[in-house]
Amino acid sequence: MRHVYATSWGVSTRLIGALIMMHSDDNGLVLPPRLAPTKVVVVPIWKEDAEMAAMKQKAADLTRDWKGRITFKIDDRDQYRPGYKFNEWEKRGVPIRIEMGPKDVAQNQVIVVRRDTGEKMAVPQEGLLAAVESLLERMQKDLYARALRNRDANTFTCDEYKALIERLESPGGFFWVHWCGQAACEEKFQQDAKATIRLQPIEGGQAPGACIVCGAPSAQRVLVAKSY
Template sequence: MKKYKSYNDLIYKSGLAELSGIRGFMIIKPYGLSIWENIKIILDKILKNTGHSNVYFPFLIPKSLFSKEKSHIKGFAKECAIITHYRMLIKNDKIIIDPKSKLEEELIVRPTSETLFWQYYGKCIKSYKDLPILLNQWSNVVRWEMKTKMFIRTSEFLWQEGHTAHYSKKEAINQSIKMLNIYSNFLENFLSIPVIKGIKTENEKFYGAEKTYCIESIMNDGKAIQLGTSHFLGQNFSKKFNVKFTNKIGKKEYVWGTSWGISTRLIGSLILLHSDNLGLIIPPKIAPIQVVIIPIWDNNNNEIINEFCIKLKKKLENIHIKVKYDYNNNVTPGWKFNEYELKGIPIRITIGNKEIKKNICEIYRRDTLKKNIYNNENFSHLINKLLEDIQCNLLKKAKLKLKNFITTVDDYEVFKNILYKKGGFLSAHWDGKKETEIKIKKETNASIRCIPINNKKETGKCIFTGKKSNERVLFAKSY
């Protein structure tokens, strides 16, 4: 039986987040933010180890600056929040906008930061010796979404966005692919989320990019989700912002660029992929709490039990395991069991007088819902091994789900039938025409999620038009 009624209910009850009262904006609570902080700490280290440096750019962008790259603003125009005035007044006990405070130039609340970075690059790039520049920013952005879902699609979200400048096309493309691989490995190794690496169609690519690389996955309900993108910008932004460098033979060239990012959508994907009827299941490597110790109090031996639990906690902390010792005696052990199942804590250890006397402990695994009795000898090694097993098991199960959600289809009626009944990725031929892509999406609400990288060339007929096709693409309904 479910302990929660819906996706949102699970988020509320597990203490991840709650709605703020403004549509599309949420309050990320300590438990939810600690997951994002763990993601940030791990990925930030990876980025720094690969030569990237962190910066912070303003939250507001002058309208004229944002408008320089026309295809870019065309893509974001409907989502932009705009500041027109800078002051309010109280008049007759009512708060009103001061009409005299109208800005000379309207300001866009940052939906993404390409224009800010390329304005900056125009000031600091002069020679090939200044390149490459590899910058990264951890920040928040606002995109005014009409349909919202906590963590998955919100008007404000936290994210990481990288922006790089290069002296050659080859180097910029390599950077885009490198970041795609970093994201893919990070998601599989730390979040236990398997992904498909691919390329977006012209219709689905990032506005202002020459090519968009992406990582896509499938959730338990058969819907696809885009978890990260890496864009080869070509020279689109450098030409609009006149960012040139002097090459080794003294000639002026336009700089080549990339941008890439992931967001708090990753937390939503964890919920949608790894949860069960009891609540969350958090992969150990990004779990805020990896082990919870729950004492079974005995009025005659509470001090002994408490001392034993404290020693056990310190022992695990000494090997860098994140442990919570819940000594609260105002609630029952059963209540705690339910609470930490709901929160998805990977391992629960139960200690009582019986366990201390026998030098054993009861260990419960959240991923398998199984509990076993273990001897306390070599205990630290055991817990490390169990955490590794849980991480691997979650990935193994997720890979099997992904595999089962990929269906090869050659008939349009079968295509629609599978899409409505099963969902998942449908591998089908497409004639490469934008018009065909749009018609299929209009009829079925399924978009082309990606053209898989290293796709096999395979002659066939388009699922919709019957025209010649050289490869299959992946269709799916998505979040």
């Protein structure tokens, strides 16, 4: 068991919005595995009615030992075609989709699809649960690394007020600036660029400098950005 990171003001809809904006794409939600309520969807595939019962049973057999280890769903609805189901679960952001047709069963494998990259891979049925758990952990790390790269690519240091206002307008981003601690200085760049101080670090950023607004001594940098 791991403790979650928590804030003093609780979870709000802004965090949901940030999650969607950070990870999702034009096909719908992309949920980090640790946050996804359903981590895997298994979609048995058949062409003939004679294959339907066998494929449904195979999906049930394959996941029999998964309960308590991983949250999953078997989508064996017979009123929808596989493509419809694939699209639905992509929109919902389920991290992993497992496709399984008669040919896959004959080869003792399944097709595993990552929601974040769309990568497809053939995985042996034996040891499938361990492979899926490993893939979920890899996806979690990949999504975190991608988000971190995006944050770092859009974080800048700025020491000149005019440049700060211009760059807040375009291209935007997060800006480390010196601030003297006076409310009047924060109010000025809030009025000029609709930006506010988003973070005053407890650790780090302690290098002395001059306030970007008034030039008064500043003990540390703060992070300025627009709020949406």
